[in-house]
Every structure is written in C-alpha cells, then in structure tokens.
Amino acid sequence: DAGVIQSPRHEVTEMGQEVTLRCKPISGHNSLFWYRQTMMRGLELLIYFNNNVPIDDSGMPEDRFSAKMPNASFSTLKIQPSEPRDSAVYFCASSSLGIEQFFGPGTRLTVL
Amino acid sequence: AQSVAQPEDQVNVAEGNPLTVKCTYSVSGNPYLFWYVQYPNRGLQFLLKYITGDNLVKGSYGFEAEFNKSQTSFHLKKPSALVSDSALYFCAVRASNRDDKIIFGKGTRLHILP
Numbered sequence: 001d002a003g004v005i006q007s008p009r010h011e012v013t014e015m016g017q018e019v020t021l022r023c024k025p026i027s028g029h030n031s032l033f034w035y036r037q038t039m040m041r042g043l044e045l046l047i048y049f050n051n052n053v054p055i056d057d058s059g060m061p062e063d064r065f066s067a068k069m070p071n072a073s074f075s076t077l078k079i080q081p082s083e084p085r086d087s088a089v090y091f092c093a094s095s096s097l098g099i100e101q102f103f104g105p106g107t108r109l110t111v112l
Numbered sequence: 113a114q115s116v117a118q119p120e121d122q123v124n125v126a127e128g129n130p131l132t133v134k135c136t137y138s139v140s141g142n143p144y145l146f147w148y149v150q151y152p153n154r155g156l157q158f159l160l161k162y163i164t165g166d167n168l169v170k171g172s173y174g175f176e177a178e179f180n181k182s183q184t185s186f187h188l189k190k191p192s193a194l195v196s197d198s199a200l201y202f203c204a205v206r207a208s209n210r211d212d213k214i215i216f217g218k219g220t221r222l223h224i225l226p
Contacts, residue, residue: 004155042218043156043202056213091155099163100146101214103155 004104006092012110018080021107024073025094033101034067034077035091043091049075082111114139116205118217125193126225133188133220135203145186146204146214147177156202162186163208173197193224 005024013019025032033048047057049069057067064083069075079086089108093101115138125131137143144163148156160171167179177188186203203217 043216045213045216048213093156099144100158100161101156102158103148105155 004092004094004102006090006104006107008107009105010108010110012112013082014112015083016081017111018078019082019086019109019111021077021090021092021109023075023077023092023104025075025092026096026102027073029094029096029102030072031095031101032069032075033093033095034075035093035103036088037091037106038088046077079109082109084111087111114205114207114215116203116215116217118201118203118220120220121218122221122223124223124225127195128192131188131190131193131197131222131224133201133203133222135186135188135217136184137186137203137205138184139205139207140209142208143186144206144208144214145177145179146206147171147175147186147188148202148204148216149173150200150202150219152199159188159201195224195226198222198224 007022031050034046037043046059047067052069067077087110089106091103091106093103095101117136146161147159149159150156159175160169162169162179170176175190177186179186200219200221202219204214206214
C-alpha cells in the first residue's frame, strides 16, 4: 500500500492567491482528517470526514478555509485568499474503524 | 471533554540508558490511547496503541507503553535509548464510545545524547 498521498509536497505562493492541497487516503479507510502544524500552535485538527461526510469542522480557522471530499479516494483543502499566517505544514491522515490514524508526508505551505 | 497532557517539552537521555516520555489523559469512559513519532520533515508515524487487554503494550522500534487506569497515564518507555530515537513524540487519546476524533498532546522532543 502506498500510504496516504499528499500533493504538492511544497507550495510557495503570494498573499491573496488561492491554494489547493490534495490528499488521497489509504484505500478502504473510511475516515479522513486534515491537520495543521506550526511551531507556535503545534498540531491542530482542522476538519474530519467520515464516509465522505464532514463530521466536525470546528477547527477550521475561518471562512477562507474550505474542505471537500467528493469521493472515498480524494479530498481537498482550499485556502482563498491565502495570508502569511497560513504558512504551516498541512497533514492529511486516514483511518479505518476509527482506530489509529495514518499520516501523509505533509504539504509545507509558505505564503509570502 | 477529552484531553492529553505531555508535561515535558523536552527529555534528554544518554544513549544506552532507559527512557520515559510521560503522558496523562482525561476522557469519559474507556480510552483508546496512542503514541506517534515524528522525525524532522516527516509526517507522524504510528508507534503503538492501547485498546483493551494487557496494560503493557509493545510497539515499533522497541518501544512500549504502560496503561495505568488509576493514574490515567500512558507513559512511553524503552529499555535502551538509541541516538536514532531522537524525534518528536505525541501521545493521543480517543474515547472508545465517541466519534473518530483523536486528541493529540502538544508533543515531547526527545534528545538522545551520544
């Protein structure tokens, strides 16, 4: 199994631009999670899906952030417009039966 | 509400010595407990979990953790530390009767000194 796949691995963009992060969960996993990691705030859960349905988006910082999961094998996290304070490493993780989560390698986002 | 506490930001251990990384938790009902490790510029890797059964859980890379219900703790241990164990370690908890959300601690940076 290839594990959780995220793209791009690095993204550098300018303030105000739209950013789209992509995630392919492990085949057969029914839960998907988006996290953000920064030095200041540590690891934060942004949103998670169960069977493609958003269950808890209380961690999404503001309306500039949105996430979708159109099918069981793909999810996106979009930031529009992006701001320098959005600079972080964004992780996607998936799990089966709600037990341990398996993390992707992350996308390092830099907003200038 | 569920919560996890990792009281030490950093732990320093000499190579070859035993190591302990502390974790305490708060959850309603029975807990599912996890340890993850993060190496530089990598995602979190699952190390071990406690769901039910034996309180001593063995995981990857020679690590183990002991579930202590009375002290609500789940400390990570290894009998003999390696320099390659240096990394960021996260404890996490989920209530067994709740949804899929796992609560992560803030992490403990482990430095193994050669």
